[in-house]
Amino acid sequence: MKMMIMQGKIWDRVFEVESKYEPKGPIGKGAYGVVYSCINTLTNEEVAIKKIKVGENPKEALKALRELRILRHVSHNHKNVIALKDVMIPSAKCKDVYLVFELMDADLDTFIRSSPPLPNYVVKYFMFQLLNGLNYLHTANIIHRDLKPGNLLVNAKRDLKICDFGLATTTTKGSSQTQLLATENLGTRGYKAPELLLNCFTYGPSIDVWSVGCIFAELLGGNRLFSAKDKAGQLIKIINILGTQNDSNLRFIPSCDWEAYRLLESQPYTPGIDFKLLFPNADPMGLDLLNKMLQFNPDKRITVAEALQHPYIPSMCNHRKSQPAPLPCHVDVEDSVGVHKIRKMIRDEMLLYRQDALR
Structure with a gap:
């Protein structure tokens, strides 16, 4: 050669x-x-x-x-x-x-940083494409595990493509969870779901939904919604915005990092911040979808397939059927x-x- x-x-x-x-x-x-x-x-x-x-x-x-x-x-x-x-x-x-x-012309992070506040129709189009591609991956039992603006590529036509699968994994066919340990090195902190920050032993495709919610908020506001220097600070930032979580929303973490769990319990009560105050110019239906994505308890998060049917996503988009996903492939090997x-x-x-x- x-x-x-x-x-x-x-x-x-x-x-x-x-x-x-x-x-x-x-x-x-x-x-x-x-x-x-x-x-x-x-x-x-x-x-x-x-x-x-x-x-x-x-x-x-x-x-x-x-x-x-x-x-x-x-x-x-x-x-x-x-x-x-x-x-x-x-x-x-x-x-x-x-x-x-x-x-492609740039990643979405560059696009967000170099653009004025994005109009709602552009945010909607990016969200539809991201959800559409992710739904295809989830149908194939693939969890990306590192969704962030830097791993989404766009071109001048505003076409969006998911890339960088170096941290992706697959779930067993018919299972919604993976047994891999959620270590601190998995994913990017600003887009990391609470169950990963809490080092839960099981997690599922809902971790990607949380990341999409963080990306959605960044499209709406131009900056990261949750940003801190370490895991503890990240959890506190999430609680300060979403509000203190009741016991029913913490039951999913029986086998997690107890130090982080105690950190949550030690925080003073906060009602959180209404998304309407954070994103005053956003479409109200978009904020409803954002709220459904950024649920602290992964069991209460909307799925990608459900998000595609949400009223925020243009109705004409819901008729664009994705091609059938291939059979699941196993990507991990023994340690x-x-x-x-x-x-x-x-x-x-x-x-x-x-x-x-x-x-």
Whole structure:
């Protein structure tokens, strides 16, 4: 396979990609990879190439494996999920992974920060697309676990696509919960559901609904609704806005972080803040939907499918049927599996993707 090396001018990183891809420049940098804008010289199509560092870290390798496994199953099947267009088979050592995506103009975080207050019809359109894509993922038993504006890509037409599946997982078919421990490293604190902050041992797709509610509030107000420096501060911020939770709303946390639980109990009573005061120009039906998403108790949160039927979402949108989701795919591996085996699994996934692309 003919390869070329291009040197990143900003981060001084080396990219090794197929020679048909001509670099234009770096467009993003994440915790475990960088992204370049490129031209496919064979098709004259602009693409984004994401380099994921695997190295010797099994956690980083697992992120790459998760992303590949999920994208191989869901990419190209829904217009609100980012499309994986190509993969580049690495050497046997597989220390870097290169994924080729459709090129979008910016992430939603950049869009929010660079725009004046968004009109209601734009917020509605973004919310419909986000819920539509997430409903497709949840139907496939996939929980994203890291939804935030930075992981939502948009273009000049305001099309929105969900991306970055490095922390995603799958639930067992027919089950609404996963047994994985919700550690502090899971997700981004400002969008993290209470059950994750409380380190609950079980959680389900409702954690994504909470994140969507946080994104919704950010679209309405231009800033994060819940923002704190640590887990304790985050919980206090949530209580200050949503109000003191009664016992029935705390029964879902019998096996959680008791220190955090006692923190909640020690807080003085607060009635919370009415969303109408926080977002005075918002559509009242939008605030009703926001309230249903940001329920402290996950059992009381609206589901994504229910949210799509909410009166806030334009009625014409409710008639746009999503394509059937593929069969669930298992993306996690046992903790005992070492990085070298995960690298082999990554390479196998890439070969399967190439085989599927040739059909």
